[in-house]
Amino acid sequence: MKRTITILLLFISLQLSAQCWQSISAGEYHSLAIKNDGTLWAWGRNVLYQLGDGTDVTKNIPTQIGTANNWVKVHAGYSSSYGIKADGTLWVWGSNAAEKLGTGNANYVIATPTQLGSDTNWLSVSDGWNHTIALKTNGTLWAWGKNEYGQLGDNTTVNKTTPTQIGTATNWQTIATGINHSLAIKSDGTLWFWGSRFNIYGTSTQNNIPIQIGTDTNWLKLAGGQHHCAAIKTDGTLWTWGENSTGQLGDGTTIYRTTPIQVGTATDWLDVSAGTRYTIATKNNLSLWSWGYNYSGQLGLGTSGNTSDVYVPTQVGTSLDSNKISAGGYHALVKNSDGFIRGTGSNVVGQIGDGTFVQKNTFTYISCYPSALSNEDFALNGLKVFPNPVNNKLNFSLEKEITTVSICNLLGQEILSKSLSNNETSIDVSNLSAGTYLVRVTSDNEIKTLKIIKE
Structure with missing residues (x-):
């Protein structure tokens, strides 16, 4: 299962990179x-x-x-x-x-x-x-x-x-x-x-x-x-x-x-x-x-x-x-x-x-994107992850309940993970090295993956 997730994340990473x-x-x-x-x-x-x-x-x-x-x-x-x-x-x-x-x-x-x-x-x-x-x-x-x-x-x-x-x-x-x-x-x-x-x-x-x-x-x-x-x-x-x-x-x-x-x-x-x-x-x-x-x-x-x-x-x-x-x-x-x-x-x-x-x-x-991945909120089917790029605190907001948030590097290796039952949360990323990461958000068995930049 872990191997499958890694391959999936790598595929998503390539798809996102294609927009760069x-x-x-x-x-x-x-x-x-x-x-x-x-x-x-x-x-x-x-x-x-x-x-x-x-x-x-x-x-x-x-x-x-x-x-x-x-x-x-x-x-x-x-x-x-x-x-x-x-x-x-x-x-x-x-x-x-x-x-x-x-x-x-x-x-x-x-x-x-x-x-x-x-x-x-x-x-x-x-x-x-x-x-x-x-x-x-x-x-x-x-x-x-x-x-x-x-x-x-x-x-x-x-x-x-x-x-x-x-x-x-x-x-x-x-x-x-x-x-x-x-x-x-x-x-x-x-x-x-x-x-x-x-x-x-x-x-x-x-x-x-x-x-x-x-x-x-x-x-x-x-x-x-x-x-x-x-x-x-x-x-x-x-x-x-x-x-x-x-x-x-x-x-x-x-x-x-x-x-x-x-x-x-x-x-x-x-x-x-x-x-x-x-x-x-x-x-x-x-x-x-x-x-x-x-x-x-x-x-x-x-x-x-x-x-x-x-x-x-x-x-x-x-x-x-x-x-x-x-x-x-x-x-x-x-x-x-x-x-x-x-x-x-x-x-x-x-x-x-x-x-x-x-x-x-x-x-x-x-930004790689037309109007997002700047200092504005990034919206994806109602999900907001901001600010992006980020220095210290990465914020998450969704109309429905968020159950899991995880951050992986571009090799699919999980670096941070947080379980919760709220529609708003934040993660401290100040200790991450500067670079690009994949954020994976789970809600009602639906998974959203997007890129963030740590400055």
Whole structure:
């Protein structure tokens, strides 16, 4: 019987996890995410229609965009948004300044996701302030939008209103962008740069075509910040270069670097993301690290303000479950292994998505659900379990008598249990470790199971 219950709880856990998040992207002042069911969600600033719901109304909780359930990738940029569907089509919406959305439509904004052309082989996309670059599955590189600094890489400074192929190479593999520059890695492991070199190399010169950085052939991952860059090699080392006014390069100084420098000596870096003058990264054990500008608490270290910048990589908490990261303008998002998103930093336009407009300096959980699993009551056929997420006391309320309440971990192992004969009760969960749990409530031989988050 115990084995049967465990299997049942695991099944329920998987069913609930299916409603959680698959991928995330933090933009300048808005956020995008895809759930495991392929639906698209957005929140934060919306004055330029970057959320894609056809309005210019700001949202402070995840809001579903349309009804399509075949989204596979999203990119939240500088007031513009991009998404790729499972059929390889590319969709754009939000700010169309300098016609950076590439549709040939000169309108200043596009209010809802609109397909870009008819191609069905788009792989990834990234945008700068007013330019966009993208890769196709055949390894070709494409760009459009503003080009005054050569950031499109087509050897001109002429703006492009629709996707334009850059060169003839078919071995481009990874891309990233800054405000007015672009970066990419080829399948041979070489690293390339083009666009404005202002603040990147300490001069105002520019490159109108991709130029190779160094001669190394083991570059693996890329991140483009406002005026700084970060990359990881196949040997697990982390490298940064560019502006360093707030310690965003992580070398313990504020010295600008014109070429990539290694950050520390660690060889277990897994992923990296660069925001506006700050950087976040994960290691192979899924620990989370951050450094750089921290005025809004975007590093998630429990501090904020003018004197809170951090100049070397610093571990954020002790959790080992940060499997996806995204650094936005002044807020950061992290997706945990259990499918839940946490956010920290500026929240003035609801870009964290926790239902408030209050700045956070530690990572705060975001709901998997349309309107619940926040600080509001969670109702399920009359059952209320609140608050959720919870810190200390978890409350239960039902119109009929509750006979048993138990809390299990995601392996189905019972941690707490309480027998009673009331329609209201509470359980002290202050001693539970932070994480996700299953709550099982029994009433009149009817069993309800739901997820809670312990902060």
